[in-house]
Amino acid sequence: MPTPIITLTTDFGAADGFPAAMKAAILGRIRDVTLVDVTHDVPPQDVAHASFVLGTVARRFPAGTVHCAVVDPGVGSERAAIVAAGPDGQVYVGPDNGIFTHVISLAGGVSPGSSHDRPFLAHYRAAVPDGWQAWAVDVAAMDSGEVSRTFHGRDVFAPVAAQLAGGASPAEMGELVAEVTLLNLPGPRQSDDGLIGRVQYIDRFGNAATDIFADAVPPGHFHTLAGNRAISGLSESYASAQGAGCIVASHGFLEIFVPGGNAAEELGLGVGDEVTVRV
Amino acid sequence: MPTPIITLTTDFGAADGFPAAMKAAILGRIRDVTLVDVTHDVPPQDVAHASFVLGTVARRFPAGTVHCAVVDPGVGSERAAIVAAGPDGQVYVGPDNGIFTHVISLAGGVSPGSSHDRPFLAHYRAAVPDGWQAWAVDVAAMDSGEVSRTFHGRDVFAPVAAQLAGGASPAEMGELVAEVTLLNLPGPRQSDDGLIGRVQYIDRFGNAATDIFADAVPPGHFHTLAGNRAISGLSESYASAQGAGCIVASHGFLEIFVPGGNAAEELGLGVGDEVTVRV
């Protein structure tokens, strides 16, 4: 059997040692494991940011990888801890707060049951999507001697990830559930002005990813209205644009960028802002 | 034999490649090893920060783990390089400047020989505590071809950690010592006003950990005076509080927090500030 892989995605930051405490909990249960940090620099309690990052990265790992994601404003409350498994052959462990929305929705960029009548990225309850299964972790039955009220990353999610990586089946962790929490990602809508999408993520370079997936990008020439700018056409690379540009980025979404600059700052773009594509 | 584990705790930051140079020094000596970063984002030269983080994390690793900690304002001076081993079954390598204080003191939160007459977190010399042994590394006898005056992390501590992880005994590194340097952590004191503790650590979320350990927290209802606020009672989870709250956090100390906010900023709390618990 190849060495199991566990990835970690959190908002714990690097300075306080919280990710290391999770790794200690894993290594105490399974010693021969490859640990990969997806990121620990999710902005504090920004579930949507974590969801986007995990959505772009997780399915690229070998099948069977266990992804442990902990951005958890509701730690210690009644929110469930879930394990989810889907058609991509990966296994996910984390709070049931929408953190796996992009993992579920990324092919096409629209979350199942989402709606334009609900605020962008708002939480809602949805039936577990086709092809997926989800289980609620039975925390009371866990092998941990201690489960704190404040650090389920260490006391619940990491131990469950270690057990799954060691070969336990998700069904050993708890009961199947029929519903999960998702973030509202209804995708762009057609209007008389054109295709109206929204900025859903801004990366380190200031590139602003919209919710307009590759398959919705018009084939011919178009203009994109983003922030204070009208951008003509589609670039094939970051280096080829003069001034602000539009590109289908590596995650598959239409993205606004400025070569060598920061598009979000220069164009005044934030998450949730509308972007219009006009043929 | 399971794969040995070495953890790294430094103030080297991520940008300059210093932790990677330590890992190169380790991997050149022991190839089959699990390397875990506890943190490299200790504020520059903040030995107390590193001590707290390591204290909360280290004992959670499997027994036999080697913890290499390098926050070392005195590099190149006469301060000793030490190896320490204690009742927790872990092995510690680093400068003899108090960086292992919390590792030694965490059960109860009081450093052996500490005193209310000495400034909070000040350095002092203490007898090696019961159950512990410490050795001074004989740097002149090291196998390294080169020992720089500026980077003992790479040239002394990492090589020693690699040797220990590979099975060398601490006694091979140098002579036993009778005293080590600790940071002054005398714990809270009773006064007419109540139990007076101090803030000893502020984490990424702005949570302010005091030096009042779980076993000193009064059983019934109490008020906590912290910064500009009086907090009523004890919360069971971060999510359950309205406004500022008090909780026994995952490290075992009483902690001041604001749900979804930054307690240190909002209450004006810094390391060393007094916090009063009044029944």
Add this chain to the structure above:
Amino acid sequence: MPTPIITLTTDFGAADGFPAAMKAAILGRIRDVTLVDVTHDVPPQDVAHASFVLGTVARRFPAGTVHCAVVDPGVGSERAAIVAAGPDGQVYVGPDNGIFTHVISLAGGVSPGSSHDRPFLAHYRAAVPDGWQAWAVDVAAMDSGEVSRTFHGRDVFAPVAAQLAGGASPAEMGELVAEVTLLNLPGPRQSDDGLIGRVQYIDRFGNAATDIFADAVPPGHFHTLAGNRAISGLSESYASAQGAGCIVASHGFLEIFVPGGNAAEELGLGVGDEVTVRV
């Protein structure tokens, strides 16, 4: 065969998951591998910063280590992807934009073919230096199903690194090339005022590394003029200086520092600024 090692050096930051996408691409091709982050916090698109860090760290890894470096303002343009192998027994993969300059030049600190008539750190084309070989990756022939125009770290460099770590020879990746891009590092020059070097790197602590390598440092007493300060003599350790000091640092270059302070800020030093050593 020992477990192969791949190191990663990028400007991708930690927050967006880009390094994890590279690791996924590697682990999908080679499962038994040690992954080491040199840094992902290179300032965006700062090729010279990455070059310096990699130069100080790479050669310290065991021979055969594959170093994958991606700071790539020209991604998607015509710049080549190269593999380079040199007398240090290491293998390098990255864009042909000068990112391996310090790796090649570090013994002595001068890049082959560099000139005082060209701006400091400017790009130029140079013959592949003696003892080195370089190959241009044939991207069209890659095994990846998909090569995006925006993320060669994931789609080109990581897959090539994985193949090399798995035992493929560089010649399998593409054709030998005769020239590579380097950054102009001509080293210090003698003048009537003394030896005039430049600041080439500023680290987390504010230490300012010059381009004056150890072997060019005068043997006797000297003064160093740096920013707004004249520094007398050479320190043997950071702790031993009073105020600003000069030291031959662990990377081998003369460095300006302030004990417990930030030399770059306090002396007003930036990359490219002149530093004069006067006997």
